[in-house]
Amino acid sequence: MGSRHIFVVGLNEANHERLRRLRGAEHWQFHGVIEPAAVYDTEEFDIAAMLAEATAELEAFGEPIAAVVGYMDFPVSTMLPILCERFGTRTTSLESLLKCEHKYWSRRVQREVIPEHIPAFTAFDPFDERALEVIGAAGLYFPFFVKPVKSSGSKLGFRIATPEDFQAAIACLRAEIGLIADPFNTVLEHARLPPEVAEVDGGYCIAEEIIGGWQCTLEGYVFQGEPVVYGVVDSIRYPGVLSFYHYLYPSQLPQVVQDEMIGLAKRVMAHIGYDNAAFNVEFFWDEVQGRLWLLEINTRISQSHCDLFEKVDGVSHQQVTVDLALGQRPDMPSRQGDYALAGKFFHRVFFRDAVVSRVPTEEEIAALEADYPGAVIDVQVVAGQRLSTLPEQDSYSYALAHVWLGAADYAGLLADYEALAARLAFEFTEIES
Structure with missing residues (x-):
């Protein structure tokens, strides 16, 4: 039996070496799709261009494609369901993935099944001059935590203890949220979203009760x-x-x-x-x-x-x-x-x-x-x-x-x-x- 061809989004040499050590790897051949620098070494992601590039490369491959995988957060994780659907390979649906990655949608879904383990939360628009009032109207008071509805790592996450903290965080969010909001909105265009989630796009943030331990x-x-x-x-x-x-x-x-x-x-x-x-x-x-x-x-x-x-x-x-x-x-x-x-x-x-x-x-x-x-x-x-x-x-x-x-x-x-x-x-x- 010949090798099974597995495409890895953003494959770099360090991870290629690890993949070669997996059980069964003697039967697999790994190929990179989308250069690592496009997903590792930048904070600017043109999702539409990357999807087009990956689609063209995969379509040009002359043998059956067994799998398309990735091991990174945004933007790789959110592109995989779209690519896998196009090429008939396995992964979870885009909607189920977004129920995890869209932080506001995820909190709503979590609250449906384990409400006692979910902090109080609300969505807000960081460009709304009344944002702090919106948060207070939801029953959240100092201190609380804010972050974009889609973020990567701990970037643009802030603990808010005073109005001054909030204004400083808002200044950072307004300056930088577009770096992820714009490409994330490109992904959202591919999904079927309930109305209460569709109105909370990548430019929104979520405020949450402080939790810890x-x-x-x-x-x-x-x-x-x-x-x-x-x-x-x-x-x-x-x-x-x-x-x-x-x-x-x-x-x-x-x-x-x-x-x-x-x-x-x-x-x-x-x-x-x-x-x-x-x-x-x-x-x-x-x-x-x-x-x-x-x-x-x-x-x-x-x-x-x-x-x-x-x-x-x-x-x-x-x-x-x-x-x-x-x-x-x-x-x-x-x-x-x-x-x-x-x-x-x-x-x-x-x-x-x-x-x-x-x-x-x-x-x-x-x-x-x-x-x-x-x-x-x-x-x-x-x-x-x-x-x-x-x-x-x-x-x-x-x-x-x-x-x-x-x-x-x-x-x-x-x-x-x-x-x-x-x-x-x-x-x-x-x-x-």
Whole structure:
């Protein structure tokens, strides 16, 4: 039997290497469609042009196409149902995907099935001078959280404690929301939306009651109508801020709490009608109140978690994405990796802005990876770069490097990272504190 041809949107070499290590990969041939730079290295997305480019390339391919997949958030996740429908390959429907990715629609659907685990929320137009009154009329008072109805990562998410905070956030939202709103509206044009959702387009925002606690992500999938959760990853933040410090797999939460989260995630995904695709669901566990909050649903695996699963379970959970796209139950192993636990660390600076004057050299990175077996270090900046030009950052800090490590225990993992980070030599000029 010949190779099965699998097209990956935005395929880069690092992920190509991981894909080649999946179970069954000897029978698959991976091809990229849409250049990685078009989805990784920019914040400007011409969805219509990218769909046209991908369609032309796939139509020109001379052999049967077994699957079209991706492992990234917007814009890749939202383009996949459109491409798969055009070429008769498997994934969930565009409407079920948007019930997860359109944050206002998603909250409405979540509230239908698990209302006690959903914060108070409302949609508002950031260009409406009466926006704060709209939020107050919905019963939301300081403090609350605001974000676009479609965002990527933590970008343009703000904790609002005062009217002054709100006005500062509104200024940022008005200046930048169009970067995602315009391409997201292109995707919405392909979908059948209920009237109450159609009037809340990508230019709107959502305000929510503040929720918090121990944050974690459930990685799962739905296969032929059956939701499955195969891993829980903790998301640890820097003290006192919203910025992530590291992800940790497997979770250190009590098993009874994990089990309750898993049950809630399965109920929501079944209610949405999501099928034959991967997902992850983020939760907070408020230990003081003994309450679980659903934060958001993502319609993909987390690319940040690939190395964690490879280190602990023996293979990247891209296995799930590819198997589902090929119409087969995922062949995902458990605890067959080289490490008992693994983490992804975000090496950050908390500047308003600065210019990078020095980054670690290739030789320095190679020496660190040799000194810490299994370490993967991915520097995110280059010398001469202004930090404010970095894409996909939160509103409070900049990630200079991502560091993946495995260890036998949590104390050893933290100690290794702190020692490694002390040797990551970055320097800056024009620092705005």
